[in-house]
Amino acid sequence: MPSRLPAIGVDSTGRLHVVWTRYDDGVGKIYYRAWQGSWAAPQERISPLPAYAGFPALAVDAAGQPHVVWYGIREAAVPPPTRHGAIYEIFYTGFDGLVWAPPQLISPGLPDSVNPSLAGDRTGRLHATWYQFDGHWYQVRYAQRGAVWEEPETVLATRFDAFNPDLAIGPRGQVVLAWEHHDGSSSVIQATRRISGRWDDAVDLSDGPSQARHPSVSVAPSGIVYVVWDSDDGQISVREFTSQWEPPIRLTGDGGNTYPSVAASPRGADVVWTHTAQGRSSVRYLRLGPGGTSPAARFSRRAAALGVAAALLAMMGLALLASRRRRRRRG
Structure with missing residues (x-):
């Protein structure tokens, strides 16, 4: 089938x-x-x-x-x-x-x-997000489950469409959520954190003229947040949050790159995505370092193409690091 x-x-x-x-x-x-x-x-x-x-x-x-x-x-x-x-x-x-x-x-x-x-999260509580039409716009919705599912809530309602949310849970139980914010013809990746039952104001993570889509979020045991996304120029970018959001960094530079997925660990973060060039597609992988004083020191830019067997092993490793699902599109 x-x-x-x-x-x-x-x-x-x-x-x-x-x-x-x-x-x-x-x-x-x-x-x-x-x-x-x-x-x-x-x-x-x-x-x-x-x-x-x-x-x-x-x-x-x-x-x-x-x-x-x-x-x-x-x-x-x-x-x-x-x-x-x-x-x-x-x-x-x-x-x-x-x-x-x-x-x-x-x-x-x-x-x-x-x-x-x-x-x-570590207590066994489940956290879910999706996007839902409210009669005027598509809004990000969020719900959590302890013994039972609680009533869902709208995350930072706006008068614009919000698509393709993703979320991750930090070591202290804080929820980090990212999504596509569509304002007319533009698409920007926004993020927020839920702390003590309240959502922070949304932060624009992507910039420039390119339309940004398909965010993926992961939080390391240290609490460092990684958000990756693709843009309509065919490239993948990442931003990292420690005590503040660091500037965005481009991870790719050739071909078309879409649907990134990130999993954080004590060693940094691992990213996989679909790479297309000359009519052929492959899965690529990149390791992001845990720290440093410059992008060159922090981010290993060596992206390896993965065969079928290697891709499966890499995905299993990413699941072990994060045990979470990535990728957002209708299907």
């Missing part, structure tokens, strides 16, 4: 958890499988029949159990009067060690909600 849009996470025992969209009879469904030296069981469908489900995001809790969100369509849903007439909503399920919980709707309101991201 055709399959796409995978997400991975690794638990403390080294077990790899994978979810993806598989198109059964042309309709997307979410499937799950685990690897620990070998595939532990056959692939398992975790979204309900017969409705569409796609674009899963995955988090693994401290007990090693997977949690998954996706956007999907409820059976017999009626298209609402939204901009696109969409009927997508965000659903959640989690595994308790025995069974998967029945899928739960977590995006009340107009059913035009897409591209969720999911992360877990």
